[in-house]
Amino acid sequence: MSSRRDFMKGVVLTAGAFLSSLRRGNAQQEGHGIEHQERQLKASRAGTGYLPVETPDIPKMPWTKENGVKVFHITAEVVKTEFIPGKQVYAWGYNGSVPGPTIEVMEGDRCRFILHNKLPEPTTMHWHGFEIPISMDGMPYISQPLIMPGESFVYEFTVHQKGTFFYHSHMAMQEMMGMIGLFIMHPKKEFQPKVDKDFGLILQEWALLPNNPIPNTLSMEFNWLTLNGKAGPATTPMIVKLGERVRIRFVNLGMDHHPMHLHGNTFYTTGTEGGRVPQAAWTPANTVLVGVAQARDVEFDAIYPGDWMIHCHLPHHMMNQMVSMVGPMTHLGHGMHSGMGMEEGMGMIREGSAMDEEFGASMGRALGVGSTYEESVGHLVGQKQTEHSQHQMGADQTDPKKVPGYPQDMVMFMDEAVEKPETYGLAKNWTGGMMGMMSLIRVLEPELYEKVKKLQAEGRKKQESSGPHKHG
Secondary structure, three states: OOOHHHHHHHHHHHHHHOHHHHHOHHHHHHHOOHHHHHHHHHHHOOOOOOOOOEOOOOOEOOOEEEOOEEEEEEEEEEEEEEOOOOOEEEEEEEOOEOOEEEEEEEOOOEEEEEEEEOOOOOEOEEEEOOOOOHHHOOOEOOOEOOEOOOOEEEEEEEOOOOEEEEEEEOOHHHHHOOOEEEEEEEOOOOOOOOOOEEEEEEEEEEOOOOOOOOOOOOOOOOOEEEEOOEOEOOOOOEEEEOOOEEEEEEEEOOOOOEEEEEOOOOEEEEEEOOEEOOHHHOOEEOEEEEOOOOEEEEEEEOOOOEEEEEEEOOHHHHOOOOOOOOOOOOOOOOOOEEEEOHHHHOOOOOOOOOOOHHHOOEEEEOOOOHHHHHOOEOOOOOOEOOHHHHHOOOOOOOOHHHOOOOOOOOOOOOOHHHOOHHHOOOOOOHHHHOOEOEEEEEEEOHHHHHHHHHHHHHHHHHHHHOOOOOOO
8 A cells, every 4th residue: 555655746746747738728628618518518419318407607617628538627716706786705616606617527428627726725626426436536635635725636537427416625614615516417318208408506505794795604594595606586597498398406515405496386306416216206296305415306397387486495595684583592591682683693703602691592683782682672673572562463554563573574676687688578576576595497488488598699699709707
C-alpha cells in the first residue's frame, strides 16, 4: 500500500498532466457551447433516450472531447446572485452559478472533471450516489487530500448508471452556502413511456437577516426557500404544450424535507436517487416528499390547460424573508416569554450563550426590548394585542384590530420586475400568490404555447448578442 507521500505525489502529477487542458478550457468551450450541445443532444435522441433536461434559471455545463473522454472544467467560487429582484446574496457555487450548472452525460460515457478551487478555503467534490472508484469519491482525507485554494484536482470515471443524480462539495457548511448541481445520466435506451418535456429543480434553504447578504450556515432556521436558486415569484415557469408528457426531477440538499405538491394534476413517482423505479411500483399522487439528500422523478400527462402551481407544502416554505416566531427551543427560565426580537427568533446571537434565559423560546415577536418580553403581541413587530382583541370572538371584521389572530398573510405584487417570456399571458397580479419555494407549470393551448416559445427564442438571441454574463 502506498504511503500518503506517494499518494499526494500521484495526485499532483495527475493534476499537472491536465493543466494545459485547464488553460485551454475557455477557448474550447466557445467551440462546444450550449447551443452546439443542444443540437447534438437532439440529433442523438433517436434510439438513445437523450432528451435534454430543462433547468430553469440554471445554465448547462459545457464540455469538450479529448481522445473519447468528455472533459468538464468546474470552478468553485463565490457567486453574487439574486433570489428575487433586489435581494442580492453572496453564496458559493460553481462556474458563476448557484446552484452549479447542470451536467448531462450518457450512460457509458467516460468523463473527466477538472475542479479548480477559487474559494478561500479547501474543498472537495462528491458525486452523490455514483458507483465509481473510491479514489474519485471526494471524501476528504479518506479518498483524497483536500483541494487547497488555488489548486486543482482531476476526477475521472466511467458513468454506468442512469437517472437523476447530483454533485456537491463534501464540506458540510459549503453545501449550505449553495455548492450543489444536477448531474443527469441519460439511459442508452429511452425510458418508457417517453416524455416530451423533462425539467430539473434543486430545492434549497437559506438563513438571511434583512440587511445581511451572506447566508448564516450555522442557523437552524431558514427564511428563504429557493428552486434553482430563485424564490417565487422570480422562479421561471416551466412551459408545456397541452397533451405533452412531462417529467420533473427534484433534488434536495439542505436541512429540511420538502413535500412537493402539484396543483390540478396527478403524477407518478418514477425515479429516485438510486435510479428508475419499476413501473409496477408506481403509485398515483399529487404530492411527493423529497427528503434531504434524495432525488425524486415524477411524470404526468399534461391534459388539463392552466397555469398550475408547484410548491413545497410546508406553510413556512411558501414565504420570503419570514422570521421565525420561536427562538432556540432550549428554555431555562420560568414560563415562556412573548415578543422576542427578530435576531433571537432566527437563533442568531450576537453575544452570550444560546442557553441564556434571554434567548429562550418565545411566542410572538416584537421589538425585543424591556417589558415587551411579558406582553402579548401579534405577528407584526411591536403590535400589542389588547385584552379585547384577544378574547372577542365573532368580531366585526371591518375593524381588523378586533379580529383574533390578525394579521396573518400579506401579499405584494411585482409582475413587471420578474417579467420574462415564460410569464407572458399570466393573470394580472399573479405574483401576489407566489413566494418561497414556488413555481408554475404552464400547460398551454397550442397558439399560446407557440407565442411563448417564440418569445423565448427571441430572448435567447438577444442574450447571445449581448455577450457572456454571470448567473444571477
